[in-house]
Amino acid sequence: MTLDNLTGKSLEKIEPDPIAIQRLLDAAERNIADAELIELSNENRFDVAYKAIMQLANAALQASGFRTLTSKPGHHQTMIQSLVKTVGIETDRMIVLDALRKQRNIADYSGDLVEDAAVVECILQAKQLLALTQAWLKNQ
Amino acid sequence: MLSLADLLFKEYRRQVLALLLLRPDQSYHVREIARLTNTQPGTLHKELTKLAEVGILKKAVQGNQLYYQADTNCIVFEELAGIMRKTSGLADVLRLALQPVTGQLQFAAVYGSVASGKATANSDVDLLLVGDLGFAEAVKVLYPAQQELGREINPKLYSVNEWHKALAEQSGFIRQLLADPLLPIVGNKDDVR
Numbered sequence: 601m602t603l604d605n606l607t608g609k610s611l612e613k614i615e616p617d618p619i620a621i622q623r624l625l626d627a628a629e630r631n632i633a634d635a636e637l638i639e640l641s642n643e644n645r646f647d648v649a650y651k652a653i654m655q656l657a658n659a660a661l662q663a664s665g666f667r668t669l670t671s672k673p674g675h676h677q678t679m680i681q682s683l684v685k686t687v688g689i690e691t692d693r694m695i696v697l698d699a700l701r702k703q704r705n706i707a708d709y710s711g712d713l714v715e716d717a718a719v720v721e722c723i724l725q726a727k728q729l730l731a732l733t734q735a736w737l738k739n740q
Numbered sequence: 741m742l743s744l745a746d747l748l749f750k751e752y753r754r755q756v757l758a759l760l761l762l763r764p765d766q767s768y769h770v771r772e773i774a775r776l777t778n779t780q781p782g783t784l785h786k787e788l789t790k791l792a793e794v795g796i797l798k799k800a801v802q803g804n805q806l807y808y809q810a811d812t813n814c815i816v817f818e819e820l821a822g823i824m825r826k827t828s829g830l831a832d833v834l835r836l837a838l839q840p841v842t843g844q845l846q847f848a849a850v851y852g853s854v855a856s857g858k859a860t861a862n863s864d865v866d867l868l869l870v871g872d873l874g875f876a877e878a879v880k881v882l883y884p885a886q887q888e889l890g891r892e893i894n895p896k897l898y899s900v901n902e903w904h905k906a907l908a909e910q911s912g913f914i915r916q917l918l919a920d921p922l923l924p925i926v927g928n929k930d931d932v933r
Binding site for chain 1: 873874875876878879880883892894895896897898899902906911912913
């Protein structure tokens with residue numbers, strides 16, 4: 601599947617805006633820094649790290665000339681899947697990112713606590729994705 | 741290694757019961773069952789006929805297709821479904837999937853709707869893992885099992901320390917988890933506390 605195939609279904613075409621993309625990258629960096637504040641609860645650390653992952657995926661998607669249709673359900677999943685086509689992440693990484701998405705869904709709706717292992721993983725993935733996205737954008 | 745389910749039921753019966761009794765809200769036609777259980781339609785057909793004759797399954801004709809479904813009114817439905825839930829299908833698949841990390845696990849069990857037999861066709865598998873392994877590692881070993889089971893698996897992963905702390909704190913989640921049915925995958929019920 602290509603990103604073009606998804607146009608109209610879950611994506612729409614846009615003209616890339618370097619300022620908007622940079623704004624997303626800056627926000628992701630701030631969120632990663634916040635995720636490392638150990639005074640915060642696990643839930644909030646997890647949430648901001650996850651937010652950074654979404655912002656990075658979105659930045660890469662916009663740099664490729666697309667954005668998700670927020671009117672359609674499942675745009676977080678689309679955003680994660682798009683990373684395979686934009687930054688070029690491996691399937692293994694996508695599987696982990698998608699599992700983090702589900703953890704967030706469950707925690708949001710059930711009010712369950714988020715365990716340490718999921719928090720550690722989410723922050724690690726956000727940091728690695730930041731580096732991957734920055735390197736990929738340089739070559740665009 | 742011979743599993744409990746292998747010993748109790750011969751292959752075709754075990755496969756059919758595991759598929760149909762664990763998804764009682766779903767009916768399947770013979771070829772579909774053959775494909776999902778990796779069995780021969782001919783032999784399978786005989787097995788299905790027998791199971792329907794004694795009332796474990798019910799059959800229905802739709803167009804020119806014969807459909808089979810678990811008959812939840814069968815007097816031993818709950819017991820048989822319980823045996824399949826604990827020994828075959830899901831538990832086996834999860835046990836096998838977790839094999840590479842079993843050494844790092846103190847305890848693993850399914851909780852939620854699948855463990856209590858209230859799962860619908862779309863229910864996720866809620867899996868409690870207590871042990872010292874990484875989240876990514878757990879997700880990766882479980883991923884192929886998701887496809888095999890046709891259900892998403894949601895791991896809830898605690899380190900051993902974190903688990904003991906959570907038990908001591910008795911949050912709403914822990915209280916409910918301990919009160920509801922658990923389906924042990926690694927370790928047994930006594931390992932949980």
